[in-house]
Amino acid sequence: MSKVVIVPCSGIGKSYGTVAREGAYVVTEDLRPDTTQRVPLSLLVLGDEQAHADVVGAPSITIDGCKLACATKMVTESGGTVAHDPSAPLRASLAVLDVYRRHRDLKPAGIAELNEGGQKLAQALAEEVVTLVDALSTADSLPLSQNDGGGAGDGGQNA
Amino acid sequence: MGVKMPDLPKKKVGIVACSGEEMAEGTVTRLAALRVLEQLRPNETVTICLPLFLAGGEGDRAFARFYPTIAIDGCDKHCAARGTEMYSGKPAASIVVTDVIQTKHLGTARRLSEAGMQAVDVVAEQVAQRVDELLGVNWDRKQGQPSKEAQPAEGLEAKIATCSCGSGIPIQKVQVDGQEVTFIALPLIFEQFREAGKLPGDGTAAELMQAVKVYNPIPDGQATAYTEAVMREYAVFCQEKN
Numbered sequence: 001m002s003k004v005v006i007v008p009c010s011g012i013g014k015s016y017g018t019v020a021r022e023g024a025y026v027v028t029e030d031l032r033p034d035t036t037q038r039v040p041l042s043l044l045v046l047g048d049e050q051a052h053a054d055v056v057g058a059p060s061i062t063i064d065g066c067k068l069a070c071a072t073k074m075v076t077e078s079g080g081t082v083a084h085d086p087s088a089p090l091r092a093s094l095a096v097l098d099v100y101r102r103h104r105d106l107k108p109a110g111i112a113e114l115n116e117g118g119q120k121l122a123q124a125l126a127e128e129v130v131t132l133v134d135a136l137s138t139a140d141s142l143p144l145s146q147n148d149g150g151g152a153g154d155g156g157q158n159a
Numbered sequence: 160m161g162v163k164m165p166d167l168p169k170k171k172v173g174i175v176a177c178s179g180e181e182m183a184e185g186t187v188t189r190l191a192a193l194r195v196l197e198q199l200r201p202n203e204t205v206t207i208c209l210p211l212f213l214a215g216g217e218g219d220r221a222f223a224r225f226y227p228t229i230a231i232d233g234c235d236k237h238c239a240a241r242g243t244e245m246y247s248g249k250p251a252a253s254i255v256v257t258d259v260i261q262t263k264h265l266g267t268a269r270r271l272s273e274a275g276m277q278a279v280d281v282v283a284e285q286v287a288q289r290v291d292e293l294l295g296v297n298w299d300r301k302q303g304q305p306s307k308e309a310q311p312a313e314g315l316e317a318k319i320a321t322c323s324c325g326s327g328i329p330i331q332k333v334q335v336d337g338q339e340v341t342f343i344a345l346p347l348i349f350e351q352f353r354e355a356g357k358l359p360g361d362g363t364a365a366e367l368m369q370a371v372k373v374y375n376p377i378p379d380g381q382a383t384a385y386t387e388a389v390m391r392e393y394a395v396f397c398q399e400k401n
Contacts, residue, residue, distance in 0.1 A: 010178045012189060013208045021180060025269045040180050042238035045213045070210035112193040
């Protein structure tokens with residue numbers, strides 16, 4: 001089975017973008033290095049063949065730093081399969097702001113360097129991502145590309 | 160009657176970093192950009208968020224069309240420079256970390272080594288220097304501020320501010336609470352929103368004002384009055400176009 005693709009927004013204007021980026025590192029390097037891989041958003045959008053192949057050939061989890069949802073929007077436009085529907089958790093997008101709402105005590109600050117709250121929020125985010133990764137990794141009938149039926153923005157399909 | 164061009168508000172330089180997550184050089188671009196934005200030239204620069212820029216951030220794209228940008232890329236794929244050129248205009252300057260820094264021991268994308276942090280300093284200084292060049296500012300490094308003798312780059316300023324050359328930024332004068340206020344780029348912003356089908360209404364105001372604020376400072380406590388005035392003018396603009 002293909003590794004689950006993790007695409008963080010890595011926005012540079014707010015702490016939440018850094019949390020998204022750091023959370024992606026925690027998942028792909030610490031928690032699930034064998035079953036996940038990161039794909040840089042800019043490469044994907046600018047047409048890098050490998051990045052595109054990675055995204056269309058595997059389930060994706062996007063991590064958005066703000067409500068503009070750039071990562072989700074661009075992975076979807078690039079042919080990836082990201083679900084917005086919470087009832088379709090096998091492909092998913094996560095918003096840092098939503099995770100923060102569940103962890104109000106972990107207020108992030110800093111962009112170049114996250115404060116302690118931001119670091120902990122990234123960890124909490126990563127743990128939520130891992131839950132999704134595990135579900136995706138063990139799903140036998142998961143559609144692997146948009147061509148399999150998981151159209152952009154349609155909520156994807158459950159395995 | 161010809162349009163009298165206003166004194167432009169302080170011109171700034173947009174910084175676009177690739178922020179690539181897969182290589183230490185990408186992190187160098189990110190931290191160097193932030194160093195410039197937060198410490199070295201906070202009053203002369205604004206960030207242009209690459210993800211937002213690529214995803215269609217109108218404010219960022221519009222800014223980059225009017226004002227000079229510096230692209231900072233981690234590698235020769237030039238994602239920041241290409242993205243800027245693709246969606247807005249050719250960057251005024253382009254810096255590639257691998258051209259500037261020779262060492263391969265920058266650490267990891269997640270955690271830079273000491274050499275990586277030094278690379279951040281070097282790249283940030285180069286970016287700051289380019290900012291000064293683009294703004295025509297002589298930077299007094301001892302004082303940490305523009306030198307008193309610094310003069311704006313007449314050529315660049317004049318080229319942007321003079322409508323007769325055909326490259327001026329359009330402006331519009333609007334009555335805000337009985338005061339005439341000159342808004343930079345307002346006609347273009349209106350046109351972009353109208354073309355995008357974002358017509359006057361509650362849902363449009365916040366987004367439109369975000370774009371307006373890219374070029375126009377809004378005094379504290381006057382956001383509501385400015386929003387009402389701009390939206391009133393936008394309604395008139397749309398009516399006239401129909």
